[in-house]
Amino acid sequence: MKKIVKNKYWRDGEPFVWGSAAALSLILILTFSLLIVIFKNGIAVYWPSPQLLFEMEDGSSYLGEVVQDEEQPTGLRHQLKIANRDLYGLDFTWIDAADIKNKSRPEGAVVLERYGYGNFHGFLSALNLPSLVVDHGPPWPRFQAALAALGPEIAKVKESKGELRALNHRIVGLDKKIAQYHHRGDDDPATLLPLQDEKGLLHHEFDRLVADLEALETTLHQNTALFTDATGRQQSIALTAIVRAYQPNAMSVFAKTGLYLSKLWELFFAEPRESNTEGGLFPAIFGTIMLIFIMSIFSFPLGVLSGIYLREYAKEGFLVRLVRIAVNNLAGIPSIVYGIFGLAFFVYGIGSSIDQAFFPEYLPTPTFGTGGILWASLTLGLLTVPVVIVSTEEALGAIPSGLRESSYALGATKFQTLVRILLPMASPGIMTGFILAMARAAGEVAPLMITGVVKLAPSLPLDGNFPFFHLDRKFMHLGFHIYDIGFQSPNVEAAKPMVFVSTLLLLGIVVLMTSSAIILRNKMKKKYAITH
Amino acid sequence: MNNNKEQAIIAIDDPIVQVKDLNLFYGQSQALFDLNFDIPRHRVTALIGPSGCGKSTFIRCINRMNDLIDGLSTTGSIRLDGRDIFERSLDVIDLRRRVGMVFQKSNPFPKSIYENVIFGMRIGGVTEKPILDETVEKSLRRAALWDEVKDRLHDSAMGLSGGQMQRLCIARAIAVSPEIILMDEPCSALDPRSTAHIEELIRDLNGEYTIIIVTHNMQQASRISDYTAFLYEGELVEYGRTKKVFTVPVKKATEDYITGRFG
Ligand SMILES: Nc1ncnc2c1ncn2[C@@H]1O[C@H](COP(=O)(O)OP(=O)(O)OP(=O)(O)O)[C@@H](O)[C@H]1O
Ligand SMILES: [Mg+2]
Numbered sequence: 001m002k003k004i005v006k007n008k009y010w011r012d013g014e015p016f017v018w019g020s021a022a023a024l025s026l027i028l029i030l031t032f033s034l035l036i037v038i039f040k041n042g043i044a045v046y047w048p049s050p051q052l053l054f055e056m057e058d059g060s061s062y063l064g065e066v067v068q069d070e071e072q073p074t075g076l077r078h079q080l081k082i083a084n085r086d087l088y089g090l091d092f093t094w095i096d097a098a099d100i101k102n103k104s105r106p107e108g109a110v111v112l113e114r115y116g117y118g119n120f121h122g123f124l125s126a127l128n129l130p131s132l133v134v135d136h137g138p139p140w141p142r143f144q145a146a147l148a149a150l151g152p153e154i155a156k157v158k159e160s161k162g163e164l165r166a167l168n169h170r171i172v173g174l175d176k177k178i179a180q181y182h183h184r185g186d187d188d189p190a191t192l193l194p195l196q197d198e199k200g201l202l203h204h205e206f207d208r209l210v211a212d213l214e215a216l217e218t219t220l221h222q223n224t225a226l227f228t229d230a231t232g233r234q235q236s237i238a239l240t241a242i243v244r245a246y247q248p249n250a251m252s253v254f255a256k257t258g259l260y261l262s263k264l265w266e267l268f269f270a271e272p273r274e275s276n277t278e279g280g281l282f283p284a285i286f287g288t289i290m291l292i293f294i295m296s297i298f299s300f301p302l303g304v305l306s307g308i309y310l311r312e313y314a315k316e317g318f319l320v321r322l323v324r325i326a327v328n329n330l331a332g333i334p335s336i337v338y339g340i341f342g343l344a345f346f347v348y349g350i351g352s353s354i355d356q357a358f359f360p361e362y363l364p365t366p367t368f369g370t371g372g373i374l375w376a377s378l379t380l381g382l383l384t385v386p387v388v389i390v391s392t393e394e395a396l397g398a399i400p401s402g403l404r405e406s407s408y409a410l411g412a413t414k415f416q417t418l419v420r421i422l423l424p425m426a427s428p429g430i431m432t433g434f435i436l437a438m439a440r441a442a443g444e445v446a447p448l449m450i451t452g453v454v455k456l457a458p459s460l461p462l463d464g465n466f467p468f469f470h471l472d473r474k475f476m477h478l479g480f481h482i483y484d485i486g487f488q489s490p491n492v493e494a495a496k497p498m499v500f501v502s503t504l505l506l507l508g509i510v511v512l513m514t515s516s517a518i519i520l521r522n523k524m525k526k527k528y529a530i531t532h
Numbered sequence: 533m534n535n536n537k538e539q540a541i542i543a544i545d546d547p548i549v550q551v552k553d554l555n556l557f558y559g560q561s562q563a564l565f566d567l568n569f570d571i572p573r574h575r576v577t578a579l580i581g582p583s584g585c586g587k588s589t590f591i592r593c594i595n596r597m598n599d600l601i602d603g604l605s606t607t608g609s610i611r612l613d614g615r616d617i618f619e620r621s622l623d624v625i626d627l628r629r630r631v632g633m634v635f636q637k638s639n640p641f642p643k644s645i646y647e648n649v650i651f652g653m654r655i656g657g658v659t660e661k662p663i664l665d666e667t668v669e670k671s672l673r674r675a676a677l678w679d680e681v682k683d684r685l686h687d688s689a690m691g692l693s694g695g696q697m698q699r700l701c702i703a704r705a706i707a708v709s710p711e712i713i714l715m716d717e718p719c720s721a722l723d724p725r726s727t728a729h730i731e732e733l734i735r736d737l738n739g740e741y742t743i744i745i746v747t748h749n750m751q752q753a754s755r756i757s758d759y760t761a762f763l764y765e766g767e768l769v770e771y772g773r774t775k776k777v778f779t780v781p782v783k784k785a786t787e788d789y790i791t792g793r794f795g
Pocket of ligand 2: 588
């Protein structure tokens with residue numbers, strides 16, 4: 001009797017069902033914990049935390065926010081972000097809970113975000129505004145009014161910096177032209193002199209602008225505010241060095257939300273500062289998306305066409321089987337190997353040849369013979385093309401043969417059948433390949449590191465200067481950014497929030513791109529699904 | 533061998549297809565042996581025989597569907613209106629427009645009903661909407677499907693029932709106005725009601741189209757066909773008027789098969 005029961009238990013596959021359910025749950029739990037950790041840490045970074053003033057038994061005091069608590073054998077201790085790197089050397093410190101004499105939340109605590117030296121925590125004590133016209137009143141509103149009044153002045157500075165860049169661009173262009181003449185052996189003064197003259201004029205204009213700019217900046221720098229830190233030390237800070245100032249303890253939820261949104265805006269649309277650990281990620285976001293787009297432009301058509309040829313046109317045989325095995329195995333090659341191949345083949349091979357053929361006048365400075373977004377995209381394209389080939393082949397193979405035969409029986413040619421019946425029906429499957437390829441490409445960092453990604457790119461690969469797409473340029477990338485600030489930064493502790501934010505952003509981009517592809521695919525699926 | 537020669541003698545007044553000494557090989561193995569017979573124009577001819585005897589293989593020769601199979605070779609000839617279809621210079625696309633086919637498994641394209649019907653015209657380059665509209669209505673009426681789908685021509689064909697799908701496939705084949713329609717067990721996946729529908733449709737098309745139909749259903753063959761060919765292990769055993777084949781078969785094997793003693 002017992003034996004039969006046991007047999008039935010095994011026969012129904014109960015343990016198997018439990019085993020597979022457990023495996024799935026484990027994977028889900030792991031994935032979700034990862035997501036939750038990233039989400040929790042990433043989403044809260046920009047929410048202003050309260051500034052606490054700790055007075056210690058030994059007479060020292062700290063103003064800062066609690067970053068984390070840790071239970072030690074000696075008792076509980078807190079990690080504080082005390083900022084003021086210019087005063088203390090370190091942004092963070094540990095204090096023992098037992099040593100705290102008094103803890104308070106001063107309303108007047110000010111947090112400054114600065115262009116250099118990280119944040120400042122302290123109290124506003126006085127203002128010195130020689131070149132700004134601001135109404136008299138209590139210091140904090142006056143300080144804010146001064147910051148607001150500084151806005152248009154800073155805009156002016158930015159504007160003349162833009163002019164300087166444009167001038168510089170023209171000077172570089174002239175230099176290139178002159179280099180071309182020299183390269184051709186054309187040293188005729190009649191052609192060169194006007195160019196030299198023009199260059200001289202531009203230089204003159206450049207120098208004038210620089211002088212003006214310096215004068216303006218000097219007067220602006222004279223506007224300062226005097227702050228006192230927790231221990232009473234005084235620090236004078238130029239208003240131009242301040243990105244943002246707020247009093248977190250006095251802020252309403254509404255004001256905090258405003259601040260949060262403005263920081264998010266900065267994250268998405270501004271340039272990074274402080275060796276990438278602060279400020280925006282716009283260049284990295286832009287680089288990541290553009291990389292994937294260029295990759296797709298190369299990889300998708302190539303992969304789909306190869307898949308079509310393999311499945312529909314190539315005669316089944318030893319060679320085709322070999323190719324198929326090779327394609328399947330390509331997906332298993334470590335990505336760094338693709339990177340090395342990209343470096344050797346695209347950068348040193350094709351890139352150097354392009355330079356010799358089209359840009360010899362700038363040599364030895366390479367144009368395409370060095371890492372750049374084009375080569376990185378092509379390398380990623382190579383990496384993802386097997387995924388597209390395999391999914392295209394499988395999607396075509398999954399179409400019932402009856403449909404092909406019906407099409408042929410109605411007098412359709414092979415090509416007509418392919419275009420009118422097979423490709424539309426295979427499109428959802430092909431899209432799945434695209435989605436996988438895109439997700440894989442977005443997550444790769446290793447091959448990029450040797451084919452053109454940089455920590456800080458001076459300019460975007462797409463801008464208003466002719467010919468708009470500068471595919472030879474180096475670029476920034478979120479994945480590399482995470483690695484760089486997380487592990488290569490001199491101030492790892494201060495960079496930690498940015499690591500989470502960047503990770504969250506990268507995840508967001510992948511989710512956004514793949515989910516739009518999934519929506520598209522589901523539409524296709526609905527349209528071309530067959531039911532029998 | 534002798535038998536086949538004898539069968540070929542059956543006189544058909546106005547044959548549209550003339551099969552002469554047809555042998556077919558899948559690689560090394562032979563599937564059809566010295567077939568010789570004529571198929572009458574504008575009549576329904578049924579092909580019967582046990583599973584694996586070569587019925588599908590044979591009708592797939594007539595529109596050269598077998599071209600798609602690697603390693604297949606034939607000897608002998610099939611003449612369509614006097615012209616050998618195995619000739620190198622013959623345009624297969626043109627042949628397939630003249631010889632339509634309906635398969636055992638209904639397989640409409642995952643497109644609208646309308647697009648399914650005009651698929652053949654579209655690939656033939658017809659774009660004038662009035663012509664297409666007219667063809668759709670005519671073909672669907674011919675396939676006895678018009679009344680059921682006229683209000684949802686632009687819905688997906690995947691929403692139709694199995695029987696409706698098969699009639700749609702017939703409409704699709706009719707739309708390019710073929711001379712011959714090949715049907716390979718068109719009703720074997722359908723319920724009796726849908727089968728009756730299709731049989732009625734075939735009777736209706738009789739006299740206007742030449743229909744060659746493969747069926748495992750003896751009653752069906754006797755109900756709808758004018759001529760019946762009995763194939764056995766790749767050979768044509770008996771061929772003649774359906775009434776005669778079913779009432780007074782010449783061969784013992786035919787009688788056994790028809791009465792259900794084997795196959
Ligand atoms: N593609 C092929 N390659 C090799 N042999 C084949 C192929 N197709 C059919 N055959 C063989 O040819 C013979 C005839 O097959 P066919 O499909 O014509 O039979 P059938 O009469 O249509 O049978 P059924 O009634 O089951 O459909 C069978 O022995 C079959 O195994
Ligand atoms: Mg068959």
